[in-house]
Amino acid sequence: MSTVIEQSIETYGIDNWGADYFGVNRKGNLIVKAPENENLTADVKEIIDDLRKRGVNTPVLLRFPQLLFGQIRKLQTAFRKSIKEFEYEGGHLCVFPMKVNSNRAVIEEYLREGTRYNFGLEAGSKAELYAALGLEQAKDSLLVLNGFKDREFIELAFAGAAAGKNVVIVIEKLSELDHTLDLAEKIHAENPDADLPIIGVRVKLYSKGSGKWEKSGGEAAKFGLTTTEILEVIRRLQEAGRIDMFKLLHFHIGSQLTDIKRIKNAMKEAARTYAKIRQMKIPIEYLDVGGGMAVDYDGSRTSFESSANYNAREFANDVIYVIKTVCDDENVPHPTIIQESGRYLSAYHAILVTNVQDEIETVVEPHDAEMKLDANDPQIVHELHDLRDTINAKNYREYYHDALENRDELFTMFNLGLISLEAKGKGEVLFWDICEAADKFAQLKKYVAEEFDELRQLMCAKYLTNFSVFRSMPDNWALEQLFPIIPIHKLNKKPTEYATLCDITCDSDGIVDKFVDLHDVKPVLELHKLVKSEPYYLAMMLVGAYQEVMGNNHNLFGMPHEAHVFIGEDGYIIKKVIYGATLGDAVGSVRFDPEQLHDTFRKSVLQRIKEGKLSNTEGSKVIEFYEDQVGSYTYLTPNGGKG
Ligand SMILES: *Cc1c(COP(=O)(O)O)cnc(C)c1O
Numbered sequence: 249m250s251t252v253i254e255q256s257i258e259t260y261g262i263d264n265w266g267a268d269y270f271g272v273n274r275k276g277n278l279i280v281k282a283p284e285n286e287n288l289t290a291d292v293k294e295i296i297d298d299l300r301k302r303g304v305n306t307p308v309l310l311r312f313p314q315l316l317f318g319q320i321r322k323l324q325t326a327f328r329k330s331i332k333e334f335e336y337e338g339g340h341l342c343v344f345p346m347k348v349n350s351n352r353a354v355i356e357e358y359l360r361e362g363t364r365y366n367f368g369l370e371a372g373s374k375a376e377l378y379a380a381l382g383l384e385q386a387k388d389s390l391l392v393l394n395g396f397k398d399r400e401f402i403e404l405a406f407a408g409a410a411a412g413k414n415v416v417i418v419i420e421k422l423s424e425l426d427h428t429l430d431l432a433e434k435i436h437a438e439n440p441d442a443d444l445p446i447i448g449v450r451v452k453l454y455s456k457g458s459g460k461w462e463k464s465g466g467e468a469a470k471f472g473l474t475t476t477e478i479l480e481v482i483r484r485l486q487e488a489g490r491i492d493m494f495k496l497l498h499f500h501i502g503s504q505l506t507d508i509k510r511i512k513n514a515m516k517e518a519a520r521t522y523a524k525i526r527q528m529k530i531p532i533e534y535l536d537v538g539g540g541m542a543v544d545y546d547g548s549r550t551s552f553e554s555s556a557n558y559n560a561r562e563f564a565n566d567v568i569y570v571i572k573t574v575c576d577d578e579n580v581p582h583p584t585i586i587q588e589s590g591r592y593l594s595a596y597h598a599i600l601v602t603n604v605q606d607e608i609e610t611v612v613e614p615h616d617a618e619m620k621l622d623a624n625d626p627q628i629v630h631e632l633h634d635l636r637d638t639i640n641a642k643n644y645r646e647y648y649h650d651a652l653e654n655r656d657e658l659f660t661m662f663n664l665g666l667i668s669l670e671a672k673g674k675g676e677v678l679f680w681d682i683c684e685a686a687d688k689f690a691q692l693k694k695y696v697a698e699e700f701d702e703l704r705q706l707m708c709a710k711y712l713t714n715f716s717v718f719r720s721m722p723d724n725w726a727l728e729q730l731f732p733i734i735p736i737h738k739l740n741k742k743p744t745e746y747a748t749l750c751d752i753t754c755d756s757d758g759i760v761d762k763f764v765d766l767h768d769v770k771p772v773l774e775l776h777k778l779v780k781s782e783p784y785y786l787a788m789m790l791v792g793a794y795q796e797v798m799g800n801n802h803n804l805f806g807m808p809h810e811a812h813v814f815i816g817e818d819g820y821i822i823k824k825v826i827y828g829a830t831l832g833d834a835v836g837s838v839r840f841d842p843e844q845l846h847d848t849f850r851k852s853v854l855q856r857i858k859e860g861k862l863s864n865t866e867g868s869k870v871i872e873f874y875e876d877q878v879g880s881y882t883y884l885t886p887n888g889g890k891g
Pocket of ligand 1: 345347348394500502538539540588589590591592
């Protein structure tokens with residue numbers, strides 16, 4: 249492998265965050281490896297070229313179900329090994345939280361693999377439950393219901409139990425218990441042998457997680473019952489003669505839990521609570537430890553927000569060890585552990601690939617080394633000219649500061665009407681020349697002062713990228729969550745540009761200017777120079793958790809095209825293409841009716857024909873063109889290659 253390729257792997261951190269799923273081939277293209285056999289690979293650039301030939305342009309979301317399977321197996325294996333190692337006597341089951349990615353393709357593929365291990369689903373709303381009830385789950389898997397529930401929600405849970413599913417109603421509020429007991433009575437009266445749902449209780453732990461979602465845990469958390477409330481649940485269940493329905497204890501202290509120490513503390517507290525309830529002769533079988541296993545998006549293996557200081561093995565070991573220790577100490581049986589990890593299972597499997605459409609010019613160009621000044625040019629321009637011609641490795645910092653002051657003065661003078669447009673133009677060119685020189689000198693130093701990091705960001709290229717941050721990477725905008733971004737080709741060529749990304753929404757927040765780095769956060773990304781007639785493609789990695797379902801319609805950019813890719817002996821197979829949103833879909837999402845829009849447009853054109861401003865033929869053409877747009881893609885048409 250060439251050293252340039254090795255360098256690219258390091259620059260973009262592929263081996264740090266890639267979990268062994270990604271690499272670069274000899275052609276310098278990004279590849280995805282099948283987890284079951286890393287010799288089976290798919291060339292992402294080839295997939296995109298192939299799709300393009302079929303008329304499926306970027307942006308495209310590529311889904312690799314095998315990576316979802318890979319994560320499921322990784323987690324299952326980790327727990328199986330820990331259970332064996334610590335002689336744990338309970339089992340381990342997962343339920344996939346549908347809110348993390350409720351797309352049919354994801355849920356169906358998850359169930360396909362998960363069924364082998366009796367993995368089930370978790371639903372947090374009526375719609376999620378409604379979907380879950382219509383899917384086939386393994387006979388011994390659970391369907392756990394979290395979130396706030398009204399009577400209808402609970403009735404739907406009973407319908408699930410009647411259909412033979414192991415539905416668990418997790419009580420988040422006491423009113424939910426009242427509805428549950430009431431419905432249980434009704435059904436029991438009709439049929440004493442009817443299957444009833446399981447009752448679970450969510451505890452409010454004192455322990456908190458770490459990272460962005462710290463507030464999901466602790467005493468002030470939105471969810472969970474206090475100790476007094478749990479005792480009240482037990483009392484009411486006993487009174488109703490239904491204590492045997494209470495089989496699960498649940499907690500969830502937040503998503504993307506970055507610090508294993510905090511997780512262990514929560515496990516201790518929850519295990520102790522389980523043990524104490526168990527000692528009250530209540531046969532709880534399941535301890536549901538929630539979700540929250542973090543994805544190491546930046547690959548730094550730290551407790552930084554976009555990282556995690558543990559892997560699946562360490563997580564499983566700690567969970568099993570802590571729960572076993574507490575249970576043995578309290579002399580109660582080991583519960584079956586239920587895990588609700590969503591992010592960890594689904595993040596890796598989806599990649600958004602799109603093209604850089606163009607570059608946005610911000611720095612004044614061209615640099616005019618020959619710029620001649622004369623007595624008519626104002627003093628301020630002369631000063632900038634002198635700075636530019638005499639800046640060097642020793643004085644660059646001071647000169648850069650002088651240039652900043654001079655530029656402010658230049659603008660002030662212009663606003664006061666003291667200098668001409670031409671003089672202002674000259675001053676700007678000189679200012680950027682000085683910045684460029686200062687940047688060059690600054691970056692030669694071992695430690696680059698912070699102000700020059702900012703300068704670099706100011707000076708860097710801005711790549712107009714054909715996607716919407718709000719639709720496809722909303723957590724980057726809302727939470728400053730980092731996602732690895734990497735070119736899918738040219739990785740055998742050294743990147744020569746520093747760039748930030750601008751998306752195509754008309755929103756100044758639609759930018760990406762923070763990038764993953766092993767030690768810090770990069771303000772700019774190393775990318776290749778754009779070549780006019782060639783497309784340049786970037787991949788936004790690890791976007792399979794939350795991004796698709798949290799993404800919004802801002803600026804009416806709809807869902808991107810989607811392709812499902814299987815990696816086999818002969819490379820890749822595109823199993824399915826799902827077309828993205830059309831202009832018709834996009835306006836429909838805000839309740840416009842394309843038919844009605846067409847009618848009104850047609851009327852305006854007919855009026856123009858009547859007024860003699862358009863011929864019949866011209867008019868028909870305009871109408872036809874407009875109406876045709878209903879079926880076109882909401883994103884820009886890539887113009888690399890040809891026109
Ligand atoms: C969101 C959520 C999860 C999933 O969390 P991840 O961080 O994606 O694993 C699990 N359980 C509950 C109750 C949740 O609200």
